[in-house]
Amino acid sequence: MEIKSHTISILVDNEAGVLGRVVGLFSGRGYNIENLTVAVIDKEKGLSRITISTTGTDIIVEQIVAQIERIVPVHRVLNMTVNPPSVEREIALIKIICEPRLRNDALQIANAFRADKVDITNESCVFQVVGKPSKIDTFVELMKPLGLAEIDRSGLVALSRGTKVI
Amino acid sequence: MLLKGAEIFIKALKEQGVDTIFGYPGAVILPIYDELLKDDELKHILVRQESGAVHAAEGYAKSTGKVGVVLVTSGPGATNTVTGITDAMMDSIPVICFSGQVASNLIGNDAFQEADMIGITRPSTKHSYLIKDTKDLARIIHEAFYVATTGRPGPVLIDLPKDVLTGVAEYTPKIDIKHKTYNPKIIPDVDKIDEAIQLIKEAKAPIIYCGGGVLNSYAFKGGLKNSKTDSVELLKEFVKITNMPITLTLPALGCFDGEDEHFLGMCGMHGTYEANMAMHGCDLMICLGARFDDRVTSNIKGFSPNSKKIHIDIDKSSINKNIMVDVGIVGDAGEVLKELIKTGVKVNDYSDWWKRIETWRSMNCLRYKDSDEIIKPQKVIETLYELTKDKDTYIATEVGQHQMWTAQYYKFRKPLHFMTSCGLGTMGYGLPSSIGTLIADRTRTVILVAGDSSFQMNIQELGTVLQEQIPLKMIILNNHFMGMVKQHQDLFYQKRHASTKMDAQPDLMKIADAYNIKALSVKNPLELKDKMKEWLNHDGATLLNVMIDENEHVYPMIPAGQSHNTMLLGGLK
Numbered sequence: 001m002e003i004k005s006h007t008i009s010i011l012v013d014n015e016a017g018v019l020g021r022v023v024g025l026f027s028g029r030g031y032n033i034e035n036l037t038v039a040v041i042d043k044e045k046g047l048s049r050i051t052i053s054t055t056g057t058d059i060i061v062e063q064i065v066a067q068i069e070r071i072v073p074v075h076r077v078l079n080m081t082v083n084p085p086s087v088e089r090e091i092a093l094i095k096i097i098c099e100p101r102l103r104n105d106a107l108q109i110a111n112a113f114r115a116d117k118v119d120i121t122n123e124s125c126v127f128q129v130v131g132k133p134s135k136i137d138t139f140v141e142l143m144k145p146l147g148l149a150e151i152d153r154s155g156l157v158a159l160s161r162g163t164k165v166i
Numbered sequence: 167m168l169l170k171g172a173e174i175f176i177k178a179l180k181e182q183g184v185d186t187i188f189g190y191p192g193a194v195i196l197p198i199y200d201e202l203l204k205d206d207e208l209k210h211i212l213v214r215q216e217s218g219a220v221h222a223a224e225g226y227a228k229s230t231g232k233v234g235v236v237l238v239t240s241g242p243g244a245t246n247t248v249t250g251i252t253d254a255m256m257d258s259i260p261v262i263c264f265s266g267q268v269a270s271n272l273i274g275n276d277a278f279q280e281a282d283m284i285g286i287t288r289p290s291t292k293h294s295y296l297i298k299d300t301k302d303l304a305r306i307i308h309e310a311f312y313v314a315t316t317g318r319p320g321p322v323l324i325d326l327p328k329d330v331l332t333g334v335a336e337y338t339p340k341i342d343i344k345h346k347t348y349n350p351k352i353i354p355d356v357d358k359i360d361e362a363i364q365l366i367k368e369a370k371a372p373i374i375y376c377g378g379g380v381l382n383s384y385a386f387k388g389g390l391k392n393s394k395t396d397s398v399e400l401l402k403e404f405v406k407i408t409n410m411p412i413t414l415t416l417p418a419l420g421c422f423d424g425e426d427e428h429f430l431g432m433c434g435m436h437g438t439y440e441a442n443m444a445m446h447g448c449d450l451m452i453c454l455g456a457r458f459d460d461r462v463t464s465n466i467k468g469f470s471p472n473s474k475k476i477h478i479d480i481d482k483s484s485i486n487k488n489i490m491v492d493v494g495i496v497g498d499a500g501e502v503l504k505e506l507i508k509t510g511v512k513v514n515d516y517s518d519w520w521k522r523i524e525t526w527r528s529m530n531c532l533r534y535k536d537s538d539e540i541i542k543p544q545k546v547i548e549t550l551y552e553l554t555k556d557k558d559t560y561i562a563t564e565v566g567q568h569q570m571w572t573a574q575y576y577k578f579r580k581p582l583h584f585m586t587s588c589g590l591g592t593m594g595y596g597l598p599s600s601i602g603t604l605i606a607d608r609t610r611t612v613i614l615v616a617g618d619s620s621f622q623m624n625i626q627e628l629g630t631v632l633q634e635q636i637p638l639k640m641i642i643l644n645n646h647f648m649g650m651v652k653q654h655q656d657l658f659y660q661k662r663h664a665s666t667k668m669d670a671q672p673d674l675m676k677i678a679d680a681y682n683i684k685a686l687s688v689k690n691p692l693e694l695k696d697k698m699k700e701w702l703n704h705d706g707a708t709l710l711n712v713m714i715d716e717n718e719h720v721y722p723m724i725p726a727g728q729s730h731n732t733m734l735l736g737g738l739k
């Protein structure tokens with residue numbers, strides 16, 4: 001069976017230790033985590049949303065989802081990598097430190113990727129780029145010869161298409 | 167009215183119907199102990215080591231269908247419970263462990279006797295809570311009882327900082343509202359029932375394979391309030407309607423009458439020949455509340471290669487975890503049986519299948535060569551059954567060969583009468599769990615079958631027997647070895663007995679005597695039965711030390727990783 005990347009969204013009560021429970025389940029059962037994002041999404045109701053990407057066959061991911069569902073403070077779990085695939089986005093900040101002669105090239109690429117310049121000095125530039133992870137990967141590749149100095153990526157956030165909600 | 171945390175604790179436990187707590191005090195948990203002094207209804211059983219408290223609570227829970235409650239202090243008191251909690255997790259036993267914790271303002275400072283119990287027990291609890299405010303205490307206790315007993319039962323840990331116990335708050339009574347996140351599926355889907363019935367209709371050689379889930383359904387009903395569903399009765403009815411053969415896993419023993427002709431005996435590594443051959447050769451396997459554990463499946467690739475499989479489990483994550491099945495039904499075992507019977511199972515004529523089973527059965531795989539010179543362990547258990555079968559007898563075991571012989575030769579006929587550590591295989595479980603079983607009802611006949619090595623692992627609990635003055639009957643199958651490990655050395659390590667001989671065995675007679683327990687000993691096979699009668703008929707706590715043949719092995723045996731049709735049968739072949 002085909003091993004591929006899956007994104008799982010988890011709606012949890014924002015209580016102490018809940019992230020540890022989810023992450024501990026992955027390490028304890030030998031599943032890998034490729035990506036992890038977590039943030040409070042509803043302060044009043046005390047809800048957080050965790051987005052995890054992992055690799056495995058459909059059966060393994062089904063098993064992971066069932067295991068996560070058992071965790072007491074978990075409201076809902078959804079495998080986002082189904083038909084149609086969900087909308088997945090990531091944000092990255094990328095710092096370039098380069099000689100002025102290379103700068104124009106960098107700015108041109110940034111334009112093509114609709115990256116914002118969020119900080120500029122004579123020697124450096126920080127771009128903010130948003131999109132699918134693959135787009136960010138490409139952006140990073142192109143910036144490598146142009147003085148790429150530092151990267152920070154937010155990790156994935158994902159929502160289902162159409163009217164479907166978690 | 168404002169109550170102190172310690173008062174709230176006691177009030178909440180009583181509202182949940184708790185009558186017994188197993189525990190061991192320490193400084194930070196004293197607010198509760200002090201409060202317990204004022205209360206005549208809640209009994210506190212003082213164990214001799216905290217792991218004993220958890221196993222005793224397990225025995226109490228397993229034999230009563232009530233939650234087992236443990237109370238310990240912070241740090242070492244709490245860490246001593248970890249093995250018991252893990253044992254309860256593996257066997258899905260509802261135990262709630264209350265651990266003292268240093269005051270909230272000290273947490274995280276490496277304070278004296280601070281241990282991060284939430285962190286330490288995270289993978290071995292169903293859920294855990296660190297209480298930070300006295301006002302949450304009652305609500306969380308009520309929630310813990312719900313979580314421990316609903317769906318697949320399991321242990322819950324509640325960490326109690328000292329200031330939470332001394333602080334004051336209003337009491338929150340128990341309310342039956344839907345839990346905001348944890349609502350496991352108890353009632354099965356109708357279409358899945360139909361799919362199962364279709365497979366049953368087509369089968370010519372079916373087998374029912376039941377696990378501890380049936381007993382948990384019997385005891386806890388998936389957590390359904392006021393449910394009258396009796397999974398054990400329904401299972402009996404299902405077998406009667408279908409005329410199907412049935413096999414049980416170790417924790418399930420007793421959920422079906424061990425004397426019934428449909429019962430093929432236990433399955434798995436030390437299961438009977440007929441049970442394992444039928445599991446291997448069936449064309450339909452109905453797995454009810456079991457989890458295709460590797461002690462049952464052995465080599466997954468060779469496991470029951472030609473069968474369709476129906477898996478019924480309250481825990482969705484058990485389905486398709488180890489073995490891919492054709493129909494997975496999520497729900498409580500009793501509720502599913504009720505639906506299957508109500509919807510109407512159509513059955514075939516299984517006489518050809520039964521004929522095959524009878525040939526396997528005629529191997530008589532549990533036959534052994536008795537002796538006049540040396541006591542055979544199998545004989546001891548057979549005699550034990552003979553002498554106790556007419557009484558309502560509870561049996562607990564430790565872990566090892568004696569445990570397997572008990573499972574094989576004692577015919578469990580009733581639910582909740584067999585206390586044994588299955589998933590974790592915890593030596594030291596038996597003595598405290600037998601104590602918990604007897605504490606639950608002091609009029610019970612409770613027998614501990616122990617090996618000489620396991621018996622020593624929590625031997626300090628004899629102190630609890632002494633303190634509680636309970637008439638526990640202990641029988642040691644004494645082979646002066648860690649018999650089960652020796653068996654593996656005999657078979658797979660050319661009899662190199664590295665560290666498994668119990669060379670320095672204490673005088674068990676003197677030990678029993680020190681605890682005011684009557685001790686008997688027997689070596690001569692011809693005296694065995696009379697000695698056992700004397701042991702059973704004595705009024706108080708009694709220990710019978712039986713010198714058995716140290717070279718005896720447990721058979722049949724499927725060596726780890728091999729298939730069911732490659733069973734070792736010992737001398738019989």
Ligand SMILES: Cc1ncc(C[n+]2csc(CCOP(=O)(O)OP(=O)(O)O)c2C)c(N)n1
Pocket residue numbers: 564565566567568569591592593594616617618619620621643645647648649650651
């Ligand atoms: C706490 C713990 N430590 C080690 C083991 C491994 N182990 C399994 S059976 C066994 C020997 C048990 O010996 P005994 O209690 O004398 O029983 P016998 O097998 O001789 O009947 C051992 C060491 C275990 N199951 N649990």
